[in-house]
Amino acid sequence: MKKRNRITSISAGVAFGLTAALTSASAMANSLIEEITIVGAQRVEPETVRTYLTFQEGDNYSSRQLNRSLKKLFATGLFADVTxxxxxxxxxxxxxxxxxxxxxxxxxxxxxxxxxxxxxxTLRPRVIYTRTRVQQDVERILTLYRRSGRFAATIEPKVIQLDQNRVDLVFEIEEGDPTGVEKIRVVGNKEYSDSKLLDVVRTRESRWYNFLTADDNYDPDRINYDKELLRRFYLSRGFADFKVTSAVAELSPSREEFFITYTIDEGPRYEIRSVNIENSLEGLQDESLEGVSDIEVGDWYNADEVDDSVEDLIDNVGFQGFPFVKVSPQVDKDTENKQIDLTFNINEGPRVFVERININGNFRTLDKVVRREFQLVEGDALNAAKLKRSKKRINNLNFFENVQVAQSPGSAPDQKIIDVTVEEKSTGSLSVGAGFSTEDGPMVEFGISEANLLGKGQNLSLSANIAAEKTSYNLAFTEPYFLDRELAAGFDLYKTTQEKQDSSSYDVSSLGFALRASYPFSDHMTQAWSYKLDETTIENVASDASSLIKSQEGEEMTSSISHALTYDNRDSRVAPTEGYRLRVSNTVAGLGGTVYYLRNQVTASYYYPLEDQWILSTKGRIGHIVGLGEDVKVQNRYFLGGSTLRGFEDSGVGPRDSSTSDSLGGEYIVNGSTELRFPLGLPNEYQISGVAFSDYGTLTELNPTDSKTIDNSALRASVGLGLSWVSPMGPIGIDWAFPVLEEDHDKTENFRFTFGTRF
Structure with a gap:
């Protein structure tokens, strides 16, 4: 109210000045102006004032000319009053x-x-002060606070008068509390419940457990994003006519919370009746397009799968020598039978080339770090699928908060300019942690890392993990484009010590370094090589330890080279829900050093979504190590149990000394796990999920052996249930597992608990 009164008084004063001036001007009408005198000008030259007048000395008085002159003088913003x-x-x-x-x-x-x-x-020091610009800046600041979720913020501009007609401008800000979201309602939904749809949108209702996120603060931009999330959700589940008819946000009288209502129209759910490809390109065989699209008759319509099929078809046709192609999906709806006939029309696209690629917004990241992720270069034919993948590759760098890719006309009709606008985010992290695990006991952790070192895209990290039974230190560096090629190269320096008294009656420490390099064969396949030099010491061997353990005491130097081939088409490397990963690796030790062996290993994992948030996965491993001219050392053998075979202790399965119960390790391992991750009906904000699992495997073969060695290759298996909680204090995991296949000499463990925190 104070602001409104002050603005009113200012307007009244200006109006009074104009009225008085014009009244005087009316009295002077039709009189000759012989002289014009400027009074009060200090910084502004009198001649500057004259330039804004619409009359000159020698002219007759005219109320119209005086009115125009007054308006021009006030419009300059230089004057508070003119008479x-x-x-x-x-x-x-x-x-x-x-x-x-x-x-x-x-x-x-x-x-x-x-x-x-x-x-x-917009105001700056040494700029003319005007009340209008001050009020505009007040609105700008208020908008900024509203975007950050503070709609109760108030701003009072104060002016401090100084000498020489100068002022200090102070914005007194009362930020207020964040304006939360008290309630989110959905109107019109029949197929999916409110709770299900509230999990889809990003905005959250304000609750005490959301203190680590700002998603429960009202943000109008996020509301628009939520509308798009709802649209994608329904279109990917067959609801081709879905639309959000309105999204209304109502602010409470206290201005402390919002009530948000989404009104939607689901429409009918459609299934695919037919999938056809119409090809108009001469020389392109229709048979070469069979099987490119994964969409099948009888599937529910899925807009995401349609987009993927368009991209796959463009790629397939491009590889066959047709760079200028346009694939247009045609959706014909049969509303009566609720079916869709889907046709992909393949036509020759416009002959457009990339003239230039502009990178904007990267103040710290070098241009080449962004540019090298592009699958297009200047002069290439413009390919929509490659452009889409290029954007995805830039996003996968995880250097930017937001990535926008747009096209603009070039210097000729067949030229396009690609504009990439990025918004950088922090890529460095400092972490301090504390926790407990059944395997390693109490632990503390320290880590510092920079994923975009000096803006070059390089990764540097230093970490230390100190636990009751295991301590490790590691320094790692990776250059993702070594020698300006798509070759990731780096090194590791490490030191670890581990107490294995409970399972094998000895301690082991390692000090070494590794050199590594990897490069892609395709979008999903990667080949990797590494060299490792490692000094390992078996020490503190108990006096009553197995004779096979005692024979291993001392230092060994391992010089090894490893190779791995990985195929990974999972939808996410961090939290996969669909796809599979296959890895074949080989390691040869004996290029110097005192240890000689050959290790071959195959690992695989597969993820399949049964329903939303119901993920079935299976993982497996087969490994074999054989000594080259000597027996395999204990530190190089496989061990099974604990996290690799729940229901059994660490190293609880495999060859064992019958008199000391020491785990001796094995040279041949097979193990796997089948797991079902499912929601518990709790809000997604809790980030708690249930797990049902079955682990299985065996560990066998040991050389040398003696009369006390127990080596049973029988299959072991367990079943269990677990809870996984990404808590505000860190990840927490609880597993209850029960062996269903075990041997008498195995060591079992029914309960496992892990806890970690970062602050």
Whole structure:
């Protein structure tokens, strides 16, 4: 109310000045102006004032000309007031100049710092002060606070008068509390419940457990994003006519929370009746397009699968020598039978080339770091599928908060300019942690890393993990484009010590380094090589340890080279829900050093979504190690149990000394797990899921052996249930497992608990 009254008084004052001036002008009409005198000008030259007048000395008085002159003088923003006064045939123009801003300050702002606010306001020191521009800047700052979820924020501009007609401008800010979301309602949904749809949108209702996220603060931009998320959700499940008819956000009278209502129209659910490909390209065989699309008759319509099929068809046709191609999906709906006839029309596309690629917004990241992720270069034929994959590759760098790729006309009709706009985010991290695991006991952790070192895309990390039974230190560096090629190269320096007294009556420590390199064969296949030099010491062997353990005491130097071939088409490497991963690896030791062996291993995993958030997965491993001219050392053997075979202790399965119960390790291993991850009916904000699993495997073969060695290759298996919680304090896991196939000498364990925290 104070602001409104002040603005009203200002307007009234200006109006009064204009009225008085025009009244005086009316009295002077049709009189000759012999002299014009400028009074009150300090910074502004009198001649500058004259340039804004629409009349000159020698002209007759005219109320119209005086009115126009007044408006032009006020429009300059240089003057707080202007009056005309007649003294005989002399016209006196009295001006009061607006002050100059000496300094701009912000008070009361804690959530938004001074540089952020300063970048938003338009006024600057040494700029003319005007009330209009101040009010505009107040609105700009308020908009900034509203975007950050603070709709209760108030701003009071204060002016401090200084000498020489200067002022200090102070924005006094009362930020207020974040404006939360009290309730989210969905109207019109029949197929899916409110709770299901609330899991789809990003905005969350304000609850105590959301203190680590800002998603429960109202953000109008996020509401638009939520509308798109709802649309994608329904279109990927067969609802081809779905639309969000309205999204209304109502602010409570207290201005402390919002009530959001989404009104939707689901429409009918369609299934695919037919899938056809119409090809109009000469020389392209229709048979070569069979099987490219994964969409089958009888499937529910899925807009995401349609987009994927378009991309796959463009790639397939492009590889066959047709770079300029346009694939248009045609969706014909039979609303009566709720079926869709889907046709992909393949036509020759416009002959358009990439003239230039512009990178914008990367203040720290070098241009080439972004540019090398492009699958297009200047001069290439413009390919929509490659452009889409290029954007995905840039996003996968995880260097940017937002990535936008747009096209603009080039210098010729067949030329396009690609504009890439990125918004950088922090890529460095400092972590300190504490926790407990059944395997390693109490632990503390320290880590520092930078994923975009010096803006070159390089990764540098230093970590230390100190636990009751295992301590490790590691320094790692990776250059993702070594020698400016798509070759990731790096090194590791490490030192580890592990107490294995409970399972094998000895301690082991390792000190070494590794050199590694990997490169892609295709979008999903990668080949990797590494060299490792490692000094391992078996020490603190118990006096009553197995004789086979005692014979291994001392230091060994391992010089080894490894090779791995990996095929990975999972939808996510962090939390996969669909796809599979297959890895074949080989390691040869004996290129120097004192250890000689050959290790071959195959691992595989497969993920299949049964329903939303119901993920069935299976994993398996087959490994074999054989000594080259000597027996395999204990530190190089396989061990099975604990996290690799739940229901059994660490190293609880495999060859064992019958008199000491020491685990001796094995040279041949087969193990796997089948797991079903499912929701528990709790809100997604809790991030708690249930797990049902069955683990199985065996570990056998040991050389040398003695009369006390127990080596049974029988299959072991367990079943169990678990809970997984990504808590505010860190990840927590609880597993209850029960062996269903075991041997008398195995060591079992029914309960496993892991806890870690970062702060």
């Amino acid at each position: 005309f006064k007649r003294e005989g045939t002399n016209l006196v123009i009295n001006v009061i100049e607006n002050p100059v801003i000496n300094r701009i300050a912000f008070e009361g702002n804690r959530k938004l710092d001074d540089p952020t606010l300063d970048s938003e306001v």
